[in-house]
Amino acid sequence: MFEITTHPIEAAALGGHMHSSSCGAVVTFEGRVRDHNEGQSVLSLSYEAFEKLAVKEGAKIIEEAAQRFAINKACCVHRIGHLQIGDVAIWVGVCAGHRHAAFQACEYVIEQVKSRVPIWKKEFYEGATSHWIRMNVLSATASERF
């Protein structure tokens, strides 16, 4: 399961769905909004997604995790909209017979989601300034205009 949501992520409730009598390991990951990035104080974040494509690509990643690792189930939820410091932006949960596969699958999901799913993040700083993350990789001509 891969979901995009505009609502707060209830990590404890999601984790409750990961239990199974055949699972000896449950690994969960919470990506939270932190108050700094690359030397700047961050006040809040905004996420947006190309939702239709994001859900398709996210579902592929979950399927891949199930094929690559000996797990019973993997789930990922990504929140979009305006988030405050400490809010959960992404939650990944994996249950498996043994911990090694669960850890590996959890890391696989978060790494693949970050690189392949069309979601963007804007940081807001003091002084009413803001910045789209990873825009510096575009041409200097373009990035100067952001």
Added chain:
Amino acid sequence: MKEITIHYYASLRDLRGCAQETLSTEAESALQLFDELQRDQKLPSNRSHLKLAINDEFQAWETSLRSGDRVAFLPPFAGG
């Protein structure tokens, strides 16, 4: 001529000044369409870090365009 709708997200929307636009073009491929749009400087000159979607699927830049296609040029992802 083909009628193509182009969607912009995040930084590209800011740069382009709109979330979507529809235009008539003779561009044969998404690459030709990007080059055509880039001439007014409202898209990055370097597309090597951009991805492309046509009709809600990732596609290669050389993909042929058909009238009615929905094209999206996607800036670098930053989820998580």
